[in-house]
Amino acid sequence: MRTTDMPFALRAGTMITGYEVVRPIGAGGFGITYEGYNPITERRVAIKEFFPRGIASRDDATRIAYSKQDDEIVSWALKRFADSTNRLAKLKHPNIIEVLNYVADNGTGYMVMEHVEGxxxxxxxxxxxxxxxxxxxxxxxxxxxxxxxxxxxxxxxxxxxxxxxxxxxxxxxxxxxxxxxxxxxxxxxxxxxxxxxxxxxxxxxxxxxxxxxxxxxxxxxxxxxxxxxxxxxxxxxxxxxxxxxxxxxxxxxxxxxxxxxxxxxxxxxxxxxxxxxxxxxxxxxxxxxxxxxxxxxxxxxxxxxxxxxxxxIPPVTPMDATIAIPPAALAQEPVAVSAPAGATYTGPEAKPYTPSSATPDPGQSYSPPGNETPTVRRSGMSVANWIAVVLVLLGALAVLLHRPIINLVDRMSGFRFTMGQEEQQQPQQKQLPKQQQQQQPRRDAEDDRRPQRQQQQQQQTPSNDATALLNRANDLQRNGDNRQAVQVYSDAIRLDPTLVNAYTGRGLSYYRLGDGDRAFDDYSVAIRLEPNTQRASIPYLNRAIVWRERLNIDRAFDDINNALRLDPKFALAFNTRANLYYDRRDYDKAIADYNQAISLDPTYATAYANRANAWLGKNQPQRALEDFSVALRLDPKNVNALVGRGNAYDDLKDGDRAIKDYTEALRYDRNHVNAYINRGRIYLARKDFISALSDYSDAVRLDPRRALAHQGRGLANEGLGRREEAIKDLREALRIDSSLTRSREALQRLGVRP
CATH class of the missing domain: 1.10.510.10 (Transferase(Phosphotransferase) domain 1)
Known part of the structure; x- marks a missing residue:
């Protein structure tokens, strides 16, 4: 707006209690807004002057004057303006302009605000x-x-x-x-x-x-x-x-x-x-x-x-093939103990998996496996790290869903994201079959070599106390109180050092607290106590997941094969072994194991979604689309399946449907970093640099270590002509991942050395 359009505007250079007027930038019904500058703090601000149009005039170059008949009205209105300004100064929200303070000067009032560029x-x-x-x-x-x-x-x-x-x-x-x-x-x-x-x-x-x-x-x-x-x-x-x-x-x-x-x-x-x-x-x-x-x-x-x-709804967009995107982790489920006998359990929508000839501990019930989904891997990528936690009970154990936390390797190229942040699927409550609620004596071959403990069990002394503590620890774990659960599991172990499920449960709580080493140790103790019983398939599976996190795929294979040796109908174990094959890009073997998991549990949405990503790995997006759609029929709110299906649509050049699936995914998870990167990527391809910048900025905010987020934001800044910001982001991307060629090329275009 021109100064001539605002004849009563303050002149440039006018001082307002420490702020210098730079220029008028707008006028409304009762105020004029200026760009201001504090020469001491070197901060630019916006200053709204209370200047009621049609009533106010200037006494001189600065001071405001009113007629006597309007004085009462103006005084009342000015007080409201001051009160509103002070009230606004207390509001702190990222999408509301920040009001800094109220200044009384020149016979009127001024609202001092942050200066917003854009x-x-x-x-x-x-x-x-x-x-x-x-x-x-x-x-x-x-x-x-x-x-x-x-x-x-x-x-x-x-x-x-x-x-x-x-x-x-x-x-x-x-x-x-x-x-x-x-x-x-x-x-x-x-x-x-x-x-x-x-x-x-x-x-x-x-x-x-x-x-x-x-x-x-x-x-x-x-x-x-x-x-x-x-x-x-x-x-x-x-x-x-x-x-x-x-x-x-x-x-x-x-x-x-x-x-x-x-x-x-x-x-x-x-x-x-x-x-x-x-x-x-x-x-x-x-x-x-x-x-x-x-x-x-x-x-x-x-x-x-x-x-x-x-x-x-925070929308998302498909990806542009010109930016490499790493994949998310394949879904895997560590296993835990469950609730006391006779209780209902909270489990996912998948059909319960019942291990063959399961022998539950007294006072425990069984829960089904959870549903989690993998990502698709493109060319030239190394294995990503991830964390997954899902609760499963074998006889005495319950399987509850817990989705993985992902630690992706950004230097990979040619990948696209599927997984977002750690998620917890909303389960349904189910009632266990009566035969699974019945208590059974805890006795096997090893009990014959432990007559003292057997006698204690029969007399319902310390072992029963240990079982009660175990049930309490399971409840704490299920409610998310893993620190307290560790303490109660430890109390149970002190009463009964041979209580296998207590070690398995405590291991999972340690794992959920981020202590993978202690989790590994507890799983190992559980395996040593009962290396050849069916219940050992649980700690074998959990330890395989830790091995996989450590990128020791061979040891992970050893443990998961032992789990399947002890329980050949363990659907979760087939899913996890398939993930290991997927890591090696042996998609045919991965698909074969996903097939096994699905045949054992036809409602296992995770396995369908994982198999879909294997089809994407084999460049068969149509088959992937079919599997993702089945997974979503089983679990319509499965965020990772939605993003995966969006990827499949993107591969099939159906951008509109891809956008819809990404959008639906973000409806359920507004902090899905990979979805923001995918969306930013398509905006970048469309040269909608403002929108791309918004998405990549969200990705950087959620994960500052994501090199591709910095690269995308740098490219968006370049498109907007924001040279210094672009250079800063592109250099940060290369600092995190020196292999990003697009960042190097962009810096060269900007005339600076990488």
């Missing part, structure tokens, strides 16, 4: 040659929903939401700005309050009709209307018909002139989405969603035949 949403929309897709709007609007929910939870509303009041930072993050029209919720305008001409807070096309009513109350539905109008503008390419015109048309013509979003939209939009926006833009506040959260829920709603409303 462009407004309106500018971003106008600069595009094609309309944005819903998947592109998600990274912008979803954080704004979060910000407004936070604002409302603090008793405030915005009252000026519009595309020009949403800034997109240089790093791609959206920021809600210009709280100048903010009021405290439920505080009514006083009888002597400001008139419409004095504040002019109504914004054409975006303000609800009640906002021009000074006598009305303030309600979150005002922001619901304005946010819906902003989304309408992004989807339709133009804002909705102004509320005042709609009211006039309704009164004079008997018909609302509003154009439904389904008719105005420039792309295909789910009907649930358009219906939610139409409802939010009702002229009657009571017909709108009552809160931002309710609007979000309506937008996210979908029928069985429509896709999720991506404008309020």
């Amino acid at each position: 462009q407004t949403l309106e500018d971003w929309l106008r600069a595009r040659k094609t309309p944005p897709q819903l998947s592109e709007l998600g990274p912008i609007f979803d954080p704004i929903f979060d910000a407004l929910e936070y604002v409302h939870s603090n008793g405030l509303i915005h009252r000026d939401i519009a595309p020009d009041n949403i800034m997109i930072r240089a790093d791609g993050r959206p920021v809600l700005i210009d709280f100048g029209a903010l009021k405290i919720i439920a505080e009514h305008t006083r009888a002597h309050g400001p008139s419409p001409k004095s504040f002019g807070v109504v914004k054409a096309n975006y303000s609800p009709p009640e906002q021009s009513d000074d006598g009305g109350g303030v309600d979150p539905r005002m922001d619901v209307y304005s946010l819906a109008a902003t989304i309408y503008r992004a989807v339709a390419g133009k804002p909705p018909v102004d509320a005042d015109k709609r009211k006039t048309d309704t009164a004079l013509k008997g018909e609302d002139s509003y154009i439904p979003l389904a008719k105005a939209a420039q792309m295909t939009v789910p009907p649930e989405f358009t219906a939610a926006i139409d409802a939010a833009l009702s002229l009657r506040p009571k017909e709108r969603p009552a809160t931002i959260a309710e609007l979000r829920a309506r937008l996210a709603a979908r029928s069985t035949e429509t896709e999720p409303a991506t404008a309020v």
Whole structure:
């Protein structure tokens, strides 16, 4: 905006309590905003001056003057401005502009805020040659929903939401700005309050009709209307018909002139989405969603035949073949003990696996294996490290799902991510068959060589106490209290040093606490106590997973083969051995073992998803697609299967479906690093550098050691002309992984040495 458009703006160089005015950058109904600079701290800020249009003038070059008849109104309004500023200064949210302080000077007040570099949403929309897709709007609007929910939870509303009041930072993050029209919720305008001409807070096309009513109350539905109008503008390419015109048309013509979003939209939009926006833009506040959260829920709603409303869900995009992406870890399940006899257990949706001739300990029940999914590996990659925890009970044990934590090797090339952060699948509660609830005597060949312990069991003395402690430890572990579980398992072991399940359970708790060495030791003790009984298949399986983490694949094979020797119908063991073959890129043997796991448990979603990734490894995306789809029928919320199927669609050049699957995955896991990298990659290919920058920035935030995230952000910065930022990111990418050729090439283009 030109200075001549703001004749009352302060001149450059004017000082406002330590801040120097650099230039005016905008004006509204009751204020002028400047870029400011503190010469001592060298910090740039934005300064909003309280300057009610139509009332205020300047006494001299700086001081504001008002007529006597407006003095009472202005004094009241200025106090509200000061109160609002001080209230806003307490808000701390990454998607809300930071208000630093309030300054009284020149007969008025100033709101000092952070200076945001970037462009407004309106500018971003106008600069595009094609309309944005819903998947592109998600990274912008979803954080704004979060910000407004936070604002409302603090008793405030915005009252000026519009595309020009949403800034997109240089790093791609959206920021809600210009709280100048903010009021405290439920505080009514006083009888002597400001008139419409004095504040002019109504914004054409975006303000609800009640906002021009000074006598009305303030309600979150005002922001619901304005946010819906902003989304309408992004989807339709133009804002909705102004509320005042709609009211006039309704009164004079008997018909609302509003154009439904389904008719105005420039792309295909789910009907649930358009219906939610139409409802939010009702002229009657009571017909709108009552809160931002309710609007979000309506937008996210979908029928069985429509896709999720991506404008309020963090979306993802398929990958561009020009950036190498490492894979996630294949799913594997360490095993643990379970709950007391007679209790129901919480397990995944897979059918329970019952080991042949299982001999459970007294007081314990059995739970089924969990479901986890692998990733697809591309060319030139070394093995990634991962951590997985799933609870399984053999006779006396319960198998519960725990997804792996991934420690990927970024220097790999040609890979694509599937797994995200550590996840816990939401299980269903099931009742065990009666025969599995029956207590059975704990006796085998080794008990004959332990007459004293056998006698104690029969007399129900220390061994029974140890079993009670074991059950308690299992409960603690299942509830996530692994530190306390370790203590109780240790108490059980002190009472009965031969209690195999206590060592297995304590090993898993150590593992979940990140102490792989102690976990390994406990699994080894359990194996030494009973090296040739079926129950030893559990610690063999768990120890194989630790060996695999240590990249000792040969020893992992030894242990998993022992597990299958002791229990040839152990579906989880077949799945884990298949993962080991997958590590060696022996996809045919991997598929054969996944087949075995599936034949033993046809509802084992993890095995289907893992086999699908093996098909991708064999460059057979159509077969992979079929397996991923089966996995998702068994477990519709399986994030890794969704991302994997997105990868398969991407390989089949079906980018739209890939985007939908990635989007659905992020609906369940908003911190899925690999999905952000995948999405950033496709944005980069489309030269949508702002969106790419946003995704890669999220990936860097979630995992600062991810070289490809730094590389992607560097390339996005290069595309935006942000040379210094690009150089910094590209150098960091090479510091983490010196083999990234794209980073080297980009630095050479920028005229600097890698």
